[in-house]
Amino acid sequence: MRNAWLQRWTKDLPSRCAVCGAWPARALCDACVAGFAAPRHRCGTCALPLPEGVATCGACLREPPPLDACYAAVAYAYPWSGLVARFKFGGEPGWAAALAERMAAVPGVREELARADLVLPVPLAPRRLAERGFNQALLLARALARDKTESQLLLRLRETGSQAALDRKARSANVRDAFGVEPLRAAEVKGRALVLVDDVMTSGASLHAAAAALRQAGAARVAAVVLARTAED
Numbered sequence: 001m002r003n004a005w006l007q008r009w010t011k012d013l014p015s016r017c018a019v020c021g022a023w024p025a026r027a028l029c030d031a032c033v034a035g036f037a038a039p040r041h042r043c044g045t046c047a048l049p050l051p052e053g054v055a056t057c058g059a060c061l062r063e064p065p066p067l068d069a070c071y072a073a074v075a076y077a078y079p080w081s082g083l084v085a086r087f088k089f090g091g092e093p094g095w096a097a098a099l100a101e102r103m104a105a106v107p108g109v110r111e112e113l114a115r116a117d118l119v120l121p122v123p124l125a126p127r128r129l130a131e132r133g134f135n136q137a138l139l140l141a142r143a144l145a146r147d148k149t150e151s152q153l154l155l156r157l158r159e160t161g162s163q164a165a166l167d168r169k170a171r172s173a174n175v176r177d178a179f180g181v182e183p184l185r186a187a188e189v190k191g192r193a194l195v196l197v198d199d200v201m202t203s204g205a206s207l208h209a210a211a212a213a214l215r216q217a218g219a220a221r222v223a224a225v226v227l228a229r230t231a232e233d
Contacts, residue, residue, distance in 0.1 A: 017029035017032055018079070018083060018086075019032040019036065019079045020032050026098070027095065027097075027098035028098055028102075032079070033102070036074065036078075036079055036080070037073065037074050037102050037105075039106070039107065040075070041054075042070075042071075042072060042229070043055075043056055043057040043060055043070070044056055044069055044070070045060045045064065045065050045067050045068070045069065045070050046059065046060050046065060046067075046070055046204055047070040047071060047072035047201060047224075047226065047229045048229065048231075049075075049231075065204065065208055065211070066208055066211040066212045066215050066222065067196075067204075067207065067208070067211050067222055067223060067224050068221050068222055068223050069108070069112060069223040069224070070201075070204075070207075070223065070224045070225075070226075071103070071106045071108060071109050071112065071223070071224070071225045071226070072106070072201060072225075072226050072227070072228065072229035073099075073102040073103045073105065073106050073226070073227050073228065074102060074227065074228050074229075075228065075229060075230075075231070076200055076202075076228035076229060076230040076231075080227070080228050081228070083095060083099070084099075084199055084200060084227065084228060087099065087136055087199070088132065088136050088199065089132070091133070093134050093136075093139055096136070096139035096140055096142070096143045097143050099140060099143075099199075099227050100140050100143030100144050100227075101143075102227065103140065103144060103197075103225055103226070103227055104144055106225070109144075109225055112195055112223050112225065113144060113145045113148070113195060113225075115193055115221075116145070116148060116193050116194060116195040116223070117148070117192040117193050117194065118148055118149075118150045118153065118188070118192060118194050118195075119141050119144060119145045119148045119149045119150070119194075119195045119197060120141070120149075120150060120151075120153060120154045120194055120195070120196055120197070120210075120214075121135060121137035121138040121140070121141040121149065121151055121154075121196075121197050121198070122137045122154070122196060122197065122198040122206055122207065122210055123135065123137075123151070123154055123155060123156040123179070124137070124156065125156050125158075126156075135151070136199050137197050137198045137199060138151050140197050140198075140199060140227065141197040144197060144225065145195075150188075152182060152185075153181060153182055153185055153188060153189070154179060154180075154181060154182075154196075154210060154213070154214065155179065155180050155181070155182055156178060156179060157177070157178055157179060157180045158177075158178055176209060177209070178206075178209055179209050179210045179212075179213040180213050181213060181214065181216075181217040186217050186218075189214055189217040189218055189219050190217065190218030190219070191218060191219075191220050192219055192220060192221075193219075193220060193221040193223075194214055194219050194221065194222050194223070195222075195223050195224070195225055196210055196211060196214075196222065196223070196224040196225070197224075197225050197226070198224070198226050198227075199226065199227050199228065200226065200227065200228045200229075200230070201224070201226040201228070201229045201230070202230045207224045207226075211224070
């Protein structure tokens with residue numbers, strides 16, 4: 001009976017490196033982290049890769065996003081795209097701790113989390129949450145800062161459908177006004193420093209829509225931390 005319980009509880013906790021197959025009793029070995037998660041210089045407000053010495057990309061200079069800061073741990077490419085798929089769609093929520101460790105390792109993230117009053121996962125639409133059984137952003141947020149994570153303050157107000165096949169303009173339209181602050185708790189946002197958490201950032205449309213809702217409710221600072229950033233802008 002005890003063995004059966006242990007097998008169920010540990011089935012989604014990797015015991016060897018998922019990339020190279022080494023046996024460090026860890027999800028990702030040090031060699032693979034060094035090889036595939038090397039720090040990259042990124043735009044401070046959208047996390048796109050930039051040359052050293054350039055703080056902000058041209059797009060953010062032309063049209064500043066509603067984020068004070070944005071951090072991404074890795075590129076959405078091998079092996080991270082596959083690991084994200086296992087995490088989100090493969091029924092392996094145990095990946096949250098290992099992936100959040102990579103997010104916390106990004107320069108500036110620990111300081112951003114320390115200054116934050118609240119850490120808010122980007123909410124899933126109810127239908128998608130029911131299909132998946134968990135919100136991957138919530139699991140990442142709890143792994144980053146459990147004591148500050150609040151999952152009932154930022155709400156998804158409507159179903160938006162998949163963003164995958166949409167271009168940048170259509171993505172923004174798809175999630176416009178899709179998020180809002182719980183009306184009875186709006187005072188908890190006003191004047192506060194907040195950190196949004198999500199797994200993947202493509203155009204930033206969802207994060208920007210969520211940040212805009214928090215700004216409208218009076219947030220003093222809104223930053224975002226994501227695991228993976230695509231090259232698309």
